[in-house]
Amino acid sequence: MEMDELEQLRDLVDLQLLHIVAFRMSDYVPEAREVLYSVMKERGFSDQDLRDYRELYLRVQSLSSSCIECGVELRLESEDLKVGSFNCPECNAAQPVVYPDNAYRTPSELDTTELHEETEEEEAVMAKEAEVADAPVDLGPERDEDIPEGSSGVTCLKCEKELTGDEVFVTDGEFYCEKCFGELAESSEQGDTETESDDEQGRD
Numbered sequence: 001m002e003m004d005e006l007e008q009l010r011d012l013v014d015l016q017l018l019h020i021v022a023f024r025m026s027d028y029v030p031e032a033r034e035v036l037y038s039v040m041k042e043r044g045f046s047d048q049d050l051r052d053y054r055e056l057y058l059r060v061q062s063l064s065s066s067c068i069e070c071g072v073e074l075r076l077e078s079e080d081l082k083v084g085s086f087n088c089p090e091c092n093a094a095q096p097v098v099y100p101d102n103a104y105r106t107p108s109e110l111d112t113t114e115l116h117e118e119t120e121e122e123e124a125v126m127a128k129e130a131e132v133a134d135a136p137v138d139l140g141p142e143r144d145e146d147i148p149e150g151s152s153g154v155t156c157l158k159c160e161k162e163l164t165g166d167e168v169f170v171t172d173g174e175f176y177c178e179k180c181f182g183e184l185a186e187s188s189e190q191g192d193t194e195t196e197s198d199d200e201q202g203r204d
Contacts (some may be wrong), residue, residue: 006035009032009036009039010039010055010178012039013016013088014043014045017036017043017045018040018045019053019106020048020105021036021037021040021050022050022058022084023054023104024099025084025096026096026097026098026099044184048083051082051083051084054084054104054203055082057104057106057107058081058082058107059102059104059105060081060102061078061081062075062078063075063076063080063081063099064076065097067090067091067093068093069091069093069095070088070091070093072088072089072090072091074086074088076097080097081097081099081103083097084096085097087190091128107193108171120166125168133174156180158180159177161177173188
């Protein structure tokens with residue numbers, strides 16, 4: 001690799017640099033790997049940052065591979081993939097993980113996935129809110145035995161309208177007018193009784 005090509009690696013933006021060091025180091029010759037890793041350190045990124053980056057973008061939890069020294073077939077587990085290197089259990093040769101393209105996501109793919117997940121969450125919340133809004137309101141037990149539907153036994157104290165049973169709702173044991181939400185008073189018989197009581201008190 002020519003010297004000017006190695007110097008061009010120093011011009012990579014941070015996201016490009018991290019992505020290459022995390023997943024594409026096997027594409028580069030040893031001299032280029034040294035430059036890439038050195039630039040990463042110069043910009044203040046640590047090995048933990050690199051591990052976190054891999055963990056964020058990995059698609060898989062394990063990977064089939066083979067040792068570049070002895071050729072033994074291996075199964076790399078999640079920890080190996082996050083670290084980015086491993087030692088062959090047969091010959092103990094240290095080597096980097098070679099990640100196939102389908103083993104990781106690109107930053108643009110991750111952004112699209114997160115946007116899709118956020119949209120699904122918002123739609124679920126909106127659907128739940130609509131379900132709650134459409135649900136019937138529980139106004140408490142109805143007392144049809146007290147106010148039979150279609151009868152006219154109560155008068156609204158607020159709008160002074162005599163109401164039938166289907167124009168009345170009950171909550172906390174109290175009757176209310178369905179038209180103006182005013183509290184109700186019994187009419188007719190109760191009213192006549194109250195009038196007679198007042199007349200008797202006046203005569204006394």
